[in-house]
Structures are given as structure tokens and as C-alpha cells.
Amino acid sequence: MTLDALRNRIDTIDAEVHALLMERARMAADIAATKGDLRSATIIQPDREARVLKRRFDDHDGVLPLPIIAHIWRTVISGVSGLQRPFQIHLSDSGDGVARDVARFWFGFQAGLVPADTAASALASLASNPGDLAVVPLAGGDGWWTGLGETAHVVARLHAPGRESDHCFLIGGALIGRSTEGATLYRAALGSTGDVPDIDGVDIIDTVSGPGGAHALIASRLPEETVDKAWREATGIDSRPLAIGGFDPDLISVAGVAAQSSRSE
Ligand SMILES: C=C(O[C@@H]1C=C(C(=O)O)C=C[C@H]1O)C(=O)O
The missing domain is CATH 3.30.70 (Alpha-Beta Plaits)
Incomplete structure (x- = not known):
């Protein structure tokens, strides 16, 4: 096939993928209507998001490395969630950029990031913005997690590809669904x-x-x-x-495998 013919095929595939993405995104309105009250913790549901992602990992078979699949789906899920109810991510970064990398990998570049000086101030922001999320590194050792309970809870343990020893916790405000699968x-x-x-x-x-x-x-x-x-x-x-919340250890281990596969390419 000529280069032009190959590029025409890519253009056709792009149009199909784009149309399917828009079809998925249009479902956000119906899904939100089915869920009812927009001020409810059913709008953003970490358990369901984890299952969607794990199905993509399980079905994966092809030349694109898994971290790319993970990032694409995380960006789509984040966008579809934001169409149901806008949210921001409060970032507690210890200066090494880990929390920012994790937030960008899991929520994409369109997500609004709000830097916080400390983990405690990121958690305080969740108390006044219960539909928001925070990304907080475990490292630092000041025991910020003792402030979790009523107004904020852990919904996932995350890392960015290639930084799998740098764990961050994803914290949801009171209006973010609680993780019920996996570990408590x-x-x-x-x-x-x-x-x-x-x-x-x-x-x-x-x-x-x-x-x-x-x-x-x-x-x-x-x-x-x-x-x-x-x-x-x-x-x-x-x-x-x-x-004070939960996370799915299988999700992080699959993401860990994904990170390794990207390094061995
Ligand atoms: C679409 C839904 O709402 C949100 C978006 C999801 C998605 O894009 O797959 C999954 C869970 C929710 O956080 C849903 O609850 O199914």
C-alpha cells in the first residue's frame, strides 16, 4: 500500500474512534439522570472506574503498551465523570512532582489541578468542596491520613508509570463514591x-x-x-x-505490570 493509502486508512479509523468516543461521552447525561441527585456520591464511583479499567487491561492484546491504554481510558473516564459533575484535584506535592505526574496520568491534562502546600490543606479543601478529589503522596511521614474519616476517604492507591515505588493516595470528598471492593x-x-x-x-x-x-x-x-x-x-x-476508605490492590498491580511493559519496550 502507498503512504497516502495507509494514511487514508488511519483517517478513517480516527473518524470511527472519535465517533465512538463521542457516543460514550453523550451517555454521561443519561447516566447522570439515572443516578438522580447530582449532589450524591453515586456520580463518581471509584469501584466502577476500577472495573472498567481492569476489563481493558484483561482484554488487552496488541502493539500499544498497556500504560498508553490505561492513560487513554483514565482520560476518557475522567472526562465523562466531569461531564456529570465538574470536579477539581487538590494536589499535595512534596516538590518532586510525583503527585502532579500521578494526577496527570490518571485524570489527563484537562483536569483542573489546585496546588496545596500540605496534605492537611488539600484535605481541608475537600471538606469545603465535597465533590472534589485530592492526590496526596504517602511519603513525608506526617501522618496526614489521621485526618481522614467523615469528610474525606481513600478511594485508590495510585502511581504514575515508571514511578511505581512512589505511591500516592487518591482521596475523595464526601460526595465521591467509596471503594467497597479490594482492601479496606x-x-x-x-x-x-x-x-x-x-x-x-x-x-x-x-x-x-x-x-x-x-x-x-x-x-x-x-x-x-x-x-x-x-x-x-x-x-x-x-x-x-x-x-477510612479502600483501594483495589489488583488495580495497582496491573498498573505496575503496565509500567514494566512500557520500560521493556
Ligand atoms: C459513567 C459512569 O460515571 C462515572 C464514569 C465512569 C466511566 O466513564 O466509565 C465510571 C464510573 C463513574 O465514576 C458510571 O457510573 O457508570
Whole structure:
């Protein structure tokens, strides 16, 4: 085939892909109408978004590396979500650009980013803008996650391709759907010694100690009651671990595989 003929074929494919994308985007209005109240946490649903993305990863077979597929779909999902209810992303960046990279990869360049000086101020912005999201790096160790609970919750653990050791948490305001699949995250009190218990099926993600005592950020796929009982037994503390969100470990591991495949190209 000549170059012109090949380019004509690309033009035809582009028109088809574009028309299908617009058809998907037009569905946003019907979907929002079905969901009813626009001020509800059903508008942006991290569980459904994760399932859509994982289906693309599972079906993937072709020459385009997975991170490109992930980025395209994340941009589309972000756009379709924004058509239902506009939102902004509050960024707590420790100066290394990790949170910004993660936000751009997962939400595209069209998403409005609002820089925040600290994780705490990004979370405070969610309290006054409950339909917004925040991207906050775990690194830094100031235990910002102790501020999660009523007005904000973890909806995903993310990283940008090629930066898979730099985890960020995606935090949703009160009007963002809660993740119910995968692992639940808890804020759990530690004893005065700060000793961290070793419990099967419970991962310790971070610890912090401050004026309010020592706390651990833990993740588990076990039922809440099981985590509560095991934690109380192991620490001897009469305090229920507080669920502060969840994330899908499978999603991040698939994205990790995606990142590796891009590096080996
Ligand atoms: C379209 C929906 O709304 C949002 C957009 C999604 C998408 O573009 O696939 C998925 C979940 C929601 O965050 C939906 O709930 O299905």
C-alpha cells in the first residue's frame, strides 16, 4: 500500500474512534439522570472506574503498551465523570512532582489541578468542596491520613508509570463514591509503646506518633469485624480501627505490570 493509502486508512479509523468516543461521552447525561441527585456520591464511583479499567487491561492484546491504554481510558473516564459533575484535584506535592505526574496520568491534562502546600490543606479543601478529589503522596511521614474519616476517604492507591515505588493516595470528598471492593484501609490506635502488631492478613502501611498518641495506617481484605477483633487482641487496646476508605490492590498491580511493559519496550 502507498503512504497516502495507509494514511487514508488511519483517517478513517480516527473518524470511527472519535465517533465512538463521542457516543460514550453523550451517555454521561443519561447516566447522570439515572443516578438522580447530582449532589450524591453515586456520580463518581471509584469501584466502577476500577472495573472498567481492569476489563481493558484483561482484554488487552496488541502493539500499544498497556500504560498508553490505561492513560487513554483514565482520560476518557475522567472526562465523562466531569461531564456529570465538574470536579477539581487538590494536589499535595512534596516538590518532586510525583503527585502532579500521578494526577496527570490518571485524570489527563484537562483536569483542573489546585496546588496545596500540605496534605492537611488539600484535605481541608475537600471538606469545603465535597465533590472534589485530592492526590496526596504517602511519603513525608506526617501522618496526614489521621485526618481522614467523615469528610474525606481513600478511594485508590495510585502511581504514575515508571514511578511505581512512589505511591500516592487518591482521596475523595464526601460526595465521591467509596471503594467497597479490594482492601479496606483503617486508622488504628497503637499502644503507648508504639509497638506494631504482626497480624496475618493485615498490612501495616504507615505509622505516626503525635500528641493524639501513636496510630497505624493498616489495610486488609478481611471482614471489618475480624480486623477489629484481631487488632484489639494484638494491641490490648479498647479502640475500634476506623475505616477510612479502600483501594483495589489488583488495580495497582496491573498498573505496575503496565509500567514494566512500557520500560521493556
Ligand atoms: C459513567 C459512569 O460515571 C462515572 C464514569 C465512569 C466511566 O466513564 O466509565 C465510571 C464510573 C463513574 O465514576 C458510571 O457510573 O457508570
